[in-house]
Every structure is written in C-alpha cells, then in structure tokens.
Amino acid sequence: MKKLYNAAVLGCAHIAVRSLIPEFFNSPRFNLAAVASRDTSKAESIAKQYQGAAWGTYDEIINDKNIDLVYIPLPNSMHYTWIMKALKSGKHVLCEKSLVTEYPHIEEIISYARKQKLLLAENFQFRFHSQHAWVHKALAENRIGEIRIFRSSFGFPPLPNDNIRYSKDLGGGALFDAGAYPLKAMQFMLPDYNFTMKAATLYPKNSGVDISGGIYLDCPEGVVAELAFGFDNFYQCNYEIWGNAGKISATRAFTAPPGFKPHIFLETAAGTEDLEMPADNHFHNMLLHIAECLDSGDFEDEYRQDLKQAAYIKQVLELAR
Numbered sequence: 001m002k003k004l005y006n007a008a009v010l011g012c013a014h015i016a017v018r019s020l021i022p023e024f025f026n027s028p029r030f031n032l033a034a035v036a037s038r039d040t041s042k043a044e045s046i047a048k049q050y051q052g053a054a055w056g057t058y059d060e061i062i063n064d065k066n067i068d069l070v071y072i073p074l075p076n077s078m079h080y081t082w083i084m085k086a087l088k089s090g091k092h093v094l095c096e097k098s099l100v101t102e103y104p105h106i107e108e109i110i111s112y113a114r115k116q117k118l119l120l121a122e123n124f125q126f127r128f129h130s131q132h133a134w135v136h137k138a139l140a141e142n143r144i145g146e147i148r149i150f151r152s153s154f155g156f157p158p159l160p161n162d163n164i165r166y167s168k169d170l171g172g173g174a175l176f177d178a179g180a181y182p183l184k185a186m187q188f189m190l191p192d193y194n195f196t197m198k199a200a201t202l203y204p205k206n207s208g209v210d211i212s213g214g215i216y217l218d219c220p221e222g223v224v225a226e227l228a229f230g231f232d233n234f235y236q237c238n239y240e241i242w243g244n245a246g247k248i249s250a251t252r253a254f255t256a257p258p259g260f261k262p263h264i265f266l267e268t269a270a271g272t273e274d275l276e277m278p279a280d281n282h283f284h285n286m287l288l289h290i291a292e293c294l295d296s297g298d299f300e301d302e303y304r305q306d307l308k309q310a311a312y313i314k315q316v317l318e319l320a321r
C-alpha cells in the first residue's frame with residue numbers, strides 16, 4: 001500500500017480552484033487536507049466542496065504538522081517568501097511557475113531544500129501529457145531526421161486590467177507567465193542540446209510589465225530555437241521541431257485540458273499526417289510524479305530543472321535590458 005500524502009493549498013487562485021484542488025482531492029496519492037486564503041470565509045467555502053478538507057490562513061497551514069506538501073499558486077513575487085516558510089516548517093513544495101522573480105533566490109531555496117531533503121517542484125504540468133511522449137518517441141525513431149530548429153509560441157489575448165499578470169509588484173509580465181512555457185518546452189523536448197541564449201526582447205507597456213517578447217538561442221549541436229510569447233496576442237500554444245527529413249508540430253502543447261484530444265502534425269516527404277492524440281490529464285499524471293518523487297526521496301532532477309529554468313529567465317532579463 002503506497003503512502004497517502006497530506007497536501008494543502010495556499011490561496012484560492014483560479015488555477016488552484018479550477019484544476020489543482022480537484023486533482024489533489026481525486027488523486028490516489030494525496031489527501032486534500034486543507035485550503036488557505038487571505039479571506040478564510042473563501043477558503044471555507046472552497047474546502048466545504050471537498051469532503052474532509054479543512055481551511056485556514058496561510059500561516060495556519062504552514063504551522064500544521066500534519067501537512068506533507070504545500071502547493072503554492074500565489075502571485076510570482078510571493079513565491080520566494082512562502083516557499084521558504086514551507087520548507088522551514090519541513091514541508092515539501094509544489095509551486096507555480098515562475099518559481100522566483102530574482103535569480104539569487106532560487107539558489108538559496110534549492111540549497112536549503114537539498115540540505116533538508118525536501119522537494120521543490122515547479123508546476124509545469126504539460127510535461128506529463130502523453131502527447132509529448134509520442135513526440136519524444138518519434139524523435140528517437142528518427143522520423144524527422146536531424147533536428148535543425150525548435151520553435152515555440154505561447155500567447156493569448158489581453159486579460160482584465162486588474163489581473164495579477166499586469167502588476168509589477170506581484171511579479172507580473174509576459175516572460176514570467178507565458179514566456180516561461182516555450183523556454184521550458186525547449187529544455188523538455190530537446191534535453192540533450194546545450195542551448196546558449198543569443199538574443200532576447202521584451203516589449204513593455206504602460207503598466208510597467210512586459211507584454212510580449214522573443215528569444216533566440218543556438219547550440220554547438222547546430223540547432224537553433226526561436227521562442228515567442230505575449231498577452232496581447234492571437235491565441236497560440238504550440239511548438240514545432242523541424243528536422244532535415246520532416247517536421248513535427250504540437251498545436252495545443254501546454255494547456256490541453258483533461259478530455260481534450262490534441263492534434264500533432266507530422267510532415268515528411270510522404271505527406272502530412274494529422275494525428276489525433278488520446279486525451280490525457282496532465283494534472284493527474286503530475287501529482288503521481290510528485291508522489292513518486294516523495295516516495296523515492298530523490299529530488300535532484302526537479303532541482304536541476306528549477307535552476308536551469310530560472311537561469312534562462314535571468315538571461316532573458318539581462319539580454320532584453
């Protein structure tokens with residue numbers, strides 16, 4: 001019988017209410033133990049929808065000795081503080097992207113987590129959608145030959161003015177939000193290539209945060225990567241991998257909801273195949289992965305990914321400046 005871990009959620013964020021809270025509740029490996037909010041009546045009303053879940057303030061959750069893992073879906077600028085509080089109280093952490101808004105914080109967090117043997121995972125659930133396993137397999141089978149270019153875009157139309165993504169103080173901006181995905185996808189789909197960032201651009205708007213941007217990378221293996229993102233854009237959520245014998249395009253790469261069958265296009269000299277992938281639930285799969293990390297106590301791969309992603313984001317900020 002595998003261990004059931006007690007999970008608690010800090011903040012009734014949209015992403016938590018819509019996806020993670022129900023997934024923790026339904027997960028065979030987690031018990032949704034508690035939900036916290038700045039407004040405990042909000043936490044109470046959410047928690048009551050999930051039998052057995054308690055509610056409280058952020059600090060009550062942090063101080064609760066029964067919690068094994070805290071999920072943090074707070075605005076980006078608050079991640080560092082609450083990650084450290086959770087780790088210092090001996091809890092594992094699953095935190096939303098982007099993990100930190102200042103690079104030195106990630107080094108401090110990872111060093112502390114490693115010393116305490118605690119997990120810190122950044123919530124990029126798309127990694128656990130089976131459509132990407134199909135692409136990895138197609139690459140391994142050499143179906144598009146030698147890889148030449150990786151392209152990825154994530155962007156969407158404007159959000160309401162009071163959205164946290166438009167607040168500089170809350171760690172808003174397109175890079176920390178949408179831009180994090182193409183960067184992550186490049187690392188996840190082509191893990192063996194040593195990309196160096198050559199150029200990056202961020203386009204600001206009145207709010208003081210970046211609204212869109214682009215990144216260009218290359219590597220000694222001869223592959224270039226072109227990444228684009230924004231939130232004043234026609235919706236795009238994709239990547240394409242272009243080889244010398246074909247091209248693979250994933251058209252709903254990051255946000256395929258449970259029940260949705262994403263399409264992948266495989267273009268070769270033989271023609272274009274429109275491949276409907278099976279529906280999958282990347283949130284469910286990710287929680288299974290997190291539980292397996294906790295079972296094994298091996299967090300090094302997540303630490304490595306956390307650091308690498310934060311380092312790329314730091315480079316974008318430096319180059320764009």
Ligand SMILES: NC(=O)c1ccc[n+]([C@@H]2O[C@H](COP(=O)([O-])OP(=O)(O)OC[C@H]3O[C@@H](n4cnc5c(N)ncnc54)[C@H](OP(=O)(O)O)[C@@H]3O)[C@@H](O)[C@H]2O)c1
Nearest residue numbers: 011012013014015037038073074075076096097098123164
């Ligand atoms: N992985 C994904 O697919 C995904 C998708 C969307 C967002 N995200 C990430 O999840 C995080 C939250 O995004 P969201 O769109 O869900 O945000 P949101 O709905 O605005 O939620 C943020 C929550 O943080 C709490 N909070 C604490 N102090 C706050 C403050 N000063 N201002 C605003 N909220 C405050 C609030 O909860 P209480 O009032 O209940 O305390 C609020 O509901 C971000 O890091 C974002 O990048 C990830």
